[in-house]
Amino acid sequence: MAALDSYAILDTPAEPDFDDLVLLAAQALDVPIAVINLIASDRQWFKAQIGLAAREMPLEVSICTHALSQDDVLVVPDTRLDDRFADNPLVTADDGLRFYAGALLRTPEGIPIGTLCVLDRKPRPGGITDQQRHLLNLLARQATTQMELRRIVALTDRRADDLRSIEERYRLAGRATNDAIWDWDLGTDHVEWNEALERAYGFDRAEVEPSGAWWIAHIHPDDQDRIATAIHDAIDSKAIHWSDEYRFARADGSYAPVLDRGFIIRDASGRATRMIGAMLDLSERRDREVALKTSNERFEAAVAAIDGYLWTNSADGKMRGPQPGWAQLTGQSQEAYQGYGWAEAVHPDDAQPTIDAWNEAVAARKMFIFEHRVLCADGQWRRFYIRAVPMFDPDGNLREWVGIHTDVTLQREQEDSLAANEMRLRFLDDLSREITVADDADRVMAITTRMVATHLGVSNCAYADMDEDEDGFTIRGDWAAAGSSSIVGRYRLRDFGAMALERLHAGLPLIINDNARDLPAHEARTFQDIGIASTICLPLIKGNQLTALMAVHDARPHDWTPSELRLIASVAERSWAHIERVRTTVALAELNASLEQRVEERSRQLVATEEVLRQAQKMEAVGQLTGGIAHDFNNMLTGVIGSLDLLQRHLAAGRQDRIDRYIDTAMTSAQRAASLTQRLLAFSRRQSLDVTAVNVGDLVTGMEDMLRRTMDENIRLEVHLPEATWLAKTDHNQLESALLNLAINARDAMPHGGTLTIAARNTPSNEATGLDADDMQADDFVEISVSDTGTGMSEDVLAKAFDPFFTTKPIGAGTGLGLSMVYGFARQSGGQVHITSAPEEGTTIRLLLPRHVGEKEEAGSETVEVRPAEPGECVLLVEDDPSVRLLVCDVLDDLGYEVWQAPDGQTAITLAQTMPRMDLLISDVGLPGMNGRQLADILRGDRPDLRILFITGYAERATVRSEFLGQGMEMIAKPFAIDVLSAKIREMIEAPAPAA
Numbered sequence: 001m002a003a004l005d006s007y008a009i010l011d012t013p014a015e016p017d018f019d020d021l022v023l024l025a026a027q028a029l030d031v032p033i034a035v036i037n038l039i040a041s042d043r044q045w046f047k048a049q050i051g052l053a054a055r056e057m058p059l060e061v062s063i064c065t066h067a068l069s070q071d072d073v074l075v076v077p078d079t080r081l082d083d084r085f086a087d088n089p090l091v092t093a094d095d096g097l098r099f100y101a102g103a104l105l106r107t108p109e110g111i112p113i114g115t116l117c118v119l120d121r122k123p124r125p126g127g128i129t130d131q132q133r134h135l136l137n138l139l140a141r142q143a144t145t146q147m148e149l150r151r152i153v154a155l156t157d158r159r160a161d162d163l164r165s166i167e168e169r170y171r172l173a174g175r176a177t178n179d180a181i182w183d184w185d186l187g188t189d190h191v192e193w194n195e196a197l198e199r200a201y202g203f204d205r206a207e208v209e210p211s212g213a214w215w216i217a218h219i220h221p222d223d224q225d226r227i228a229t230a231i232h233d234a235i236d237s238k239a240i241h242w243s244d245e246y247r248f249a250r251a252d253g254s255y256a257p258v259l260d261r262g263f264i265i266r267d268a269s270g271r272a273t274r275m276i277g278a279m280l281d282l283s284e285r286r287d288r289e290v291a292l293k294t295s296n297e298r299f300e301a302a303v304a305a306i307d308g309y310l311w312t313n314s315a316d317g318k319m320r321g322p323q324p325g326w327a328q329l330t331g332q333s334q335e336a337y338q339g340y341g342w343a344e345a346v347h348p349d350d351a352q353p354t355i356d357a358w359n360e361a362v363a364a365r366k367m368f369i370f371e372h373r374v375l376c377a378d379g380q381w382r383r384f385y386i387r388a389v390p391m392f393d394p395d396g397n398l399r400e401w402v403g404i405h406t407d408v409t410l411q412r413e414q415e416d417s418l419a420a421n422e423m424r425l426r427f428l429d430d431l432s433r434e435i436t437v438a439d440d441a442d443r444v445m446a447i448t449t450r451m452v453a454t455h456l457g458v459s460n461c462a463y464a465d466m467d468e469d470e471d472g473f474t475i476r477g478d479w480a481a482a483g484s485s486s487i488v489g490r491y492r493l494r495d496f497g498a499m500a501l502e503r504l505h506a507g508l509p510l511i512i513n514d515n516a517r518d519l520p521a522h523e524a525r526t527f528q529d530i531g532i533a534s535t536i537c538l539p540l541i542k543g544n545q546l547t548a549l550m551a552v553h554d555a556r557p558h559d560w561t562p563s564e565l566r567l568i569a570s571v572a573e574r575s576w577a578h579i580e581r582v583r584t585t586v587a588l589a590e591l592n593a594s595l596e597q598r599v600e601e602r603s604r605q606l607v608a609t610e611e612v613l614r615q616a617q618k619m620e621a622v623g624q625l626t627g628g629i630a631h632d633f634n635n636m637l638t639g640v641i642g643s644l645d646l647l648q649r650h651l652a653a654g655r656q657d658r659i660d661r662y663i664d665t666a667m668t669s670a671q672r673a674a675s676l677t678q679r680l681l682a683f684s685r686r687q688s689l690d691v692t693a694v695n696v697g698d699l700v701t702g703m704e705d706m707l708r709r710t711m712d713e714n715i716r717l718e719v720h721l722p723e724a725t726w727l728a729k730t731d732h733n734q735l736e737s738a739l740l741n742l743a744i745n746a747r748d749a750m751p752h753g754g755t756l757t758i759a760a761r762n763t764p765s766n767e768a769t770g771l772d773a774d775d776m777q778a779d780d781f782v783e784i785s786v787s788d789t790g791t792g793m794s795e796d797v798l799a800k801a802f803d804p805f806f807t808t809k810p811i812g813a814g815t816g817l818g819l820s821m822v823y824g825f826a827r828q829s830g831g832q833v834h835i836t837s838a839p840e841e842g843t844t845i846r847l848l849l850p851r852h853v854g855e856k857e858e859a860g861s862e863t864v865e866v867r868p869a870e871p872g873e874c875v876l877l878v879e880d881d882p883s884v885r886l887l888v889c890d891v892l893d894d895l896g897y898e899v900w901q902a903p904d905g906q907t908a909i910t911l912a913q914t915m916p917r918m919d920l921l922i923s924d925v926g927l928p929g930m931n932g933r934q935l936a937d938i939l940r941g942d943r944p945d946l947r948i949l950f951i952t953g954y955a956e957r958a959t960v961r962s963e964f965l966g967q968g969m970e971m972i973a974k975p976f977a978i979d980v981l982s983a984k985i986r987e988m989i990e991a992p993a994p995a996a
Contacts, residue, residue, distance in 0.1 A: 001041050003111040007147050008154060010038065010045055016241050017146050017261050018048035024259070025118050025139050026050050028285060029101070029132050033119040036105070036143055037064040051119070061090050064115045067102040073133050074115075076100040078123035078321075098123040101132075103140035108148070116140040125314070125321045130394065131288050142179060142280060146261075149276060153263055180279040184212060184262075186235065186272055191215055200281050202251030220247035220255050231262070235272045240264050248279065257282040308406035313388070315398040317362035329405060331377030347373035347381060354386075365390050365398055374405070382409040420563035427455055428570055441579045442477060445550075448575045449479040452552060456564060459484040459531070460553040464491075470505065470546045484555060487530045497523030500537070505546055509565065510537040514557035527553075534558035536565060538572045550575070691829070693852040694728045694735060696760045696782055697721040703736060707743050707758075714753030725760045728782040729852040730829045738825050741818040742786040742845055748809060749790030749843060757787040763848060780851040781831060787844040793837040801835055822847070866982040869896035873989060874915060876900045878908040878923040878935060879951070884974070888922065888951075891978055895985070904928045905935040912939055918946060919989050925952040925971075936969065945993035949984060951976070968994025 004010070018036055026034035033051030037044055044062040046055050059065060066084060067074035076082050079091040079098055090097050102117030116139055128136070178200055183192040191210050197203050208214060216228050223246035234242035243261040250256055262277030309325040318339045319326070326337055330345040337344075343351045350372035361368035368388040373381050388403030431451050438444045445463045453461035462478030475488045494501055497519055503510045512535045515524040527535065537551040550572040650659060700721060708717055728735070739758070746756045763783040793801065800806045802823040822845075826833040830850045837843035875897045879885035885901055892899045900915055902908035905927050912918060921939060923932040930938075936948045950971040965971060968991070972984055 003107045003109070004038060004040065004113040006107075007113075007151050009047060009147060009150065010040060012047075014048060015150075016243060017263075018143065019050075020243060020259070020261065021116065021139055021143050021146070022048045022050045024285075025116060025136065028135050028139075028289075029118045029128065031099070031118040031120045033097075033121075034117070035119070036114065036116050037062075037102075038105070038114040039065060039068060047114075057090075061088055063088070063090070063097070063100050064102055064117060067104060067115045067117070068112045071104075073101060073103045073128075073136055074117075075127045075133075077125050077127045080123070095121055097121060101128050101136060103133075103136040105140055105144050105147075107144070116143050123321060125312075126400065135285060135288070138178075142278070145179065145181075145278060149263055149278070153265055153276070178281070180258075180281075182215070182262075182277055182279065184215075184275040184277075186274060189213070201248065201256065218249040220249070223247055227260075231275075234262075234264060235275070238270065240266070242275075242277070245282070257286055308384075308404040310402070310404050313401040313403070315400055317358060317401065325405075329376060330374060345375050347375070349373075361388070362401070368401075368403065371408070382407055383412050384408065417563070420566075424563065424567045424570065427451075427567065428574065431571065432574065435575065435578050438578075439582060441582060444575055444579050444582065445477050446479070448550075448571060449477065452568065452571055453479045453481060456552060456567075458552055458554040458558070460487060460555075462487055462551050462553070464549040464551070466493075466546050466548060473549060485531055487532075487553075495526045497526070499523075504537065504539040504549070507539055507541045507546075509539075509569070510535065511560055511565065512536075513559050517557070531555050534560070536560055536568050538569060540572070540576055548576070690731050690733070691729060692732060693854065694730050694732050694849075696728050696735075696784060697723070697725055699732065699736060700739065700758055700760070700784075703739060707740075707756075710740075710743060711747055711756065712750075712753070715747060715750055716755045718755060718757045720757065720759040722761065724762070726762050726780065726782050727852040727854075728849040730831075730849045731825075734825050735849070738822045738847065739784070739786065741822055742847075745818060746786060746788035746790065746843070749788050749792075751790075754789035754842070757785075759785050759787075761785075762851075781848040782851055784847045784849070785844055786847070787842065789842040792839045792841050792843055793835070794839055798835060798837055802833075866895075866979050867986050869986075869989075871896075872898070872917065873919045874898040874900065874917045875920045875922060875985070876902065876908060876912060876915065876918055876939075878902045878905065878921070878927065878932070880904060880924060880927055884924075884951075888981070891981060892985070895982060897985075905930040905932075905938075908935055909938060912942070918943060920985060921946055921948045922985070923948065923950055925950050936966075947988045947991065947994070949988055951981075966994075 022034040022036055035049045036047040038047055044057045044059055079085045085091045097119050099120040102115035104112045105114040106112055178196050180196040180200055181194040189212050191212055193205055198205055219227050227246050230244055245259050247255040248258045259280040259282055262275050264272050265274040267273050309329040311323045311326045314320045319337055319342050322334055332345055343355055346354055354372045357370050370386045373383050376382050384405040385408045386405055388401050390401055391399045393399050434447045435444045449461035459481045460478055462475050464473045464475040466473045471493050474490050478486055478488055480486050500510050512518050515527045532553040534554045534557050537549055539546055540548040552568055711717055761783050763781045765779045801819050823833050826847055831848045834846045875892055877888055877899055880903050889899050889901055900911050902911050923935055925932040932950050940946050948969045970988055
C-alpha cells in the first residue's frame with residue numbers, strides 16, 4: 001500500500017497517456033475490455049479503462065487480486081471453469097466476464113501494485129499467444145514507466161536531494177525499458193536520450209547531436225511538419241501532455257513506426273521549461289498485426305476451401321467450448337457435444353470403435369484418420385472421412401486437436417455401386433455366353449435360374465407363365481438348392497396377397513424381405529407353405545397384360561439390396577429378350593417360306609385400300625361441292641320458276657296487277673344464279689378473264705366511296721397506296737369484285753368496330769416469302785393487302801377458309817364462296833393469296849397479282865348503244881343449246897339481221913358454203929365435236945376478213961381471253977344482257993376487217 005501511495009495517483013483524473021495504453025492493449029489482443037488496475041487497501045481503482053462504465057470495484061469481486069499472488073501474467077481462458085471465481089457475480093452474470101489476462105504493474109523495486117489486464121465476455125479456450133503475453137508485459141512496464149514519469153514530474157519542485165533521487169529512479173526506469181526515453185530542456189534545446197535509443201534504433205548516443213533539431217530531422221519527411229507543429233502547439237498552449245504516431249529513422253536508414261508521448265513541465269508562470277517523453281517502437285506490434293491478419297485470412301480461406309466440417313478438441317481429446325462446424329453437421333447443442341457427447345451423433349455400430357481409435361491417437365499424439373457414419377442435422381445417416389492433427393506450442397506441448405469431417409457418402413456409394421456393377425456385368429456376360437447356345441425357351445430359363453440362384457446364394461429361382469385371366473399361373477421350371485424343394489406347379493396369384501396382385505399387375509417388382517414381418521399372416525402362409533421367407537418377383541408385361549414371372553426366393557429373411565434388384569432385373573430382361581429371339585428365329589424360318597406371297601397379297605390390299613380412300617375423299621369433296629351448289633340453285637330456281645308460274649297464272653286470268661313484280665323477282669333470282677356460277681368458275685379457275693393492265697391505285701380509289709358506304713359507322717377505313725405502285729396484269733372487274741368480297745368479310749369480322757386497312761406495294765419475287773410458288777408465273781408482283789382488327793380465325797377455321805361453301809357466318813348471311821372465288825381468281829391470274837390470322841388479333845389477306853410490264857392502254861367507252869342492222873347483213877349463229885340458240889336468234893331477228901342457225905360445227909361449215917354473205921359468226925366455244933375456235937379457223941380459210949363473236953358459259957381453253965382470241969375476235973360470257981349482246985354485234989360488224 002505504501003508503494004502505491006508513493007505515486008499519489010489514486011482518484012486522479014483520467015490521463016491520455018494511460019488511456020492510450022489500454023486502447024492499445026484492447027486492439028492488440030482484440031478484446032472489448034482493457035483496464036489499468038491499482039489495488040488499494042479498500043478497493044480496486046481503475047486509472048484507465050475501456051469497455052467498463054465504473055472507475056472502481058470492491059476487492060471481493062476483484063480478479064486482479066489473484067494476479068498479484070503470482071510472478072507472471074495471469075491467464076484465465078474461461079473463468080466459469082476456474083473454481084476461484086465460481087461465486088464471483090462478475091463471472092456468473094448472464095453477460096459475465098469469461099476471459100481474463102493480466103500483467104503485473106511493478107515498482108522499480110519489484111513490488112506489485114496492480115495490473116494491466118484485458119477481459120472478454122466470451123471464453124478463449126486457447127488463452128493467449130506468447131507474442132500477446134510479451135506485448136501485455138511490455139504495456140504493463142510502459143504503464144509503470146508512465147507512473148514513474150508522473151511521480152518524477154510531481155517531485156520536480158522538491159528539494160535538490162529529492163531531485164537527485166528522482167533522477168536516479170528515472171535513469172533506473174530508463175534502463176528497465178526498451179522505450180527510447182528522452183528529456184528535452186526547452187531553454188537550452190538540449191535533448192538527453194536513454195540507452196534504448198541505441199538498443200532499439202542503432203544510434204550511438206555519443207555521436208548523436210543532443211538537440212531537438214536532430215530529433216525532428218530524423219522523423220520521416222512526410223511526418224516532419226505535422227509532428228513539429230503538434231509539439232510546438234502543445235508547448236505554446238497550456239497542455240501538459242502530448243502524444244502522436246509517426247515514423248522515426250533508424251541508423252540503418254529504415255524507418256520504425258513509433259508511438260511517442262511527452263509530459264510538459266512548466267514553471268510557476270506556466271511557461272514550458274522541460275519536456276520528458278518515451279518513444280515506443282511499434283514495429284513488432286505492426287508486424288504481429290500484419291502476420292495475424294495474414295494468418296487469419298489464410299485460415300479463413302483454407303476453411304472456406306475445405307469441403308467439410310471443422311472442429312477442435314482439447315489436448316486431452318475432449319470437445320470443449322463452442323464448435324459451430326460440429327453443430328452445423330449434427331444439429332447437437334453445445335451442451336450435448338461437450339466432452340465425448342459428440343459420440344451420441346455417431347452410428348451405434350461405429351461409436352465405440354471411433355472412441356477407441358480416437359483415444360489411441362490422443363495417447364500417441366499422432367494424426368487421427370478414421371471413417372464412420374453420422375446422424376446429420378437433416379435426420380439422414382451419412383458416411384464421413386475424419387482427419388485430425390495435433391497442434392503443438394513452441395515448447396512441444398500439445399495445445400489442441402484440429403479435425404475435419406468430409407462427407408464421402410456419395411463417393412463410397414459410387415465405389416460400392418461400381419464394384420457391384422462390375423460383378424453384375426461379369427455375371428451377365430457369363431450368363432449370356434451360357435444361354436446363347438440354348439435353342440428353346442425352357443433351356444434358356446433352366447440355365448438362368450441355376451446361375452442366378454447359385455450367384456446370389458438363395459434357395460430357389462423359378463419362372464412361370466400367366467394364364468389369360470392374369471391370376472392363375474404355372475411355374476414351369478425352377479432351380480432349388482440342396483435341402484430345398486422344387487416349387488413347380490399351378491398357383492393363383494391372389495393367394496399370395498394384395499401387394500403381389502397390385503404391384504405385379506402394375507408392372508412393378510414384388511420385393512418382400514421377410515413375409516412374416518411384411519405381410520398379413522394369411523398371405524405370408526402361402527409363401528411359407530412352399531418354403532419361402534423372402535422374395536423378389538419380376539413381371540413381364542406385354543400389350544398391357546401380365547404374361548410371365550421370374551422370381552428369386554430364399555428360405556430365410558433376406559434384405560434385398562438395390563444391386564441385387566438391378567441384377568435380377570437385368571437377368572430377367574436378357575433372358576426374356578433371348579427367348580423372344582429364339583421364338584422369332586423359329587417364326588422367321590416359317591415366315592420365309594411364304595414371305596413373297598404375303599408381301600404381294602399385302603401390297604394388293606394396300607393399293608386397294610388407298611384407292612377406296614381416294615375415292616371416298618373425292619366423293620366427300622364432290623358431295624360437299626354439289627350439295628352446296630344444289631342448295632343455292634334450288635333457292636334461286638324457286639324464285640325463277642315460282643315467279644314465272646305466278647306470271648303465267650295471272651296472264652291466263654287476264655290480271656296485270658303483279659306482272660312487273662314477278663318479272664323483277666325472276667330476274668333477281670336469275671342474276672343471283674349467274675353470280676353463283678361466276679363464283680364457281682372463279683374458284684375452279686375456269687372463268688373467262690379479260691386480262692388487262694390495271695392501275696391498282698386508281699381501282700381502289702374509285703371503290704373508296706362505295707367501300708365507306710358499305711362499312712358500319714364504327715369502322716375506320718384506311719387506304720395506303722404508294723404512287724410508284726406497278727401496274728397489275730389481271731381482270732379489272734374480277735379484282736374489283738374480289739376486293740369488295742374481302743372488305744365485306746373484314747366488316748363482318750368487326751361487329752364492335754375497328755380499322756379496315758387496304759394497302760398496296762411492289763413485291764419482287766424474292767420477297768414473296770411464305771407462299772406456294774405453284775402457278776406463280778411472274779417474276780414480280782403487285783401485292784394488295786386487306787387487314788382488319790376483328791375477331792380473327794382459329795387454326796382449324798384458317799385451314800378451311802378457302803373451301804367452297806365453308807362459312808362461319810349465320811345461316812343465310814353468306815354462301816361460303818367469297819374467299820374461294822378470291823383464291824381461284826388469284827391463282828388463275830398467275831398469282832397467289834395468303835391469310836395471316838389469330839383469334840382476337842385480326843386478319844390480313846395478301847393478294848399477289850403478276851406485274852404488267854409496259855404502258856397501260858386507254859379503255860374504250862363502256863356506253864351500250866343498241867342499233868338495228870343494215871339491209872342485207874347476215875349472221876351465222878352456232879349454238880348447241882336450243883334455248884340459247886332460240887333466244888339469240890330472236891334478238892338478231894328483232895334487230896333486222898338475216899340469221900342462219902346451226903347446232904354444231906359440222907352443220908355450220910355446210911351452211912357457210914351456201915351462204916351468199918356472212919358479216920359475223922356468233923359461236924359457242926364449247927360445241928359437240930370441234931369447238932368454236934376450231935370452227936372459226938376453218939371458216940376463215942374461205943373468209944379471211946370474217947368477224948367472230950364467241951359466247952361462252954365455260955370453256956377450259958378460253959379462260960384467258962387474250963390467249964384464246966385472235967384478230968377480229970371478241971368474247972362475251974353467259975349469261976349476258978340482251979342490250980350488251982346487241983351492242984357487241986353492231987360494234988363488231990362496223991369494226992375494221994381483220995388483217996389477212
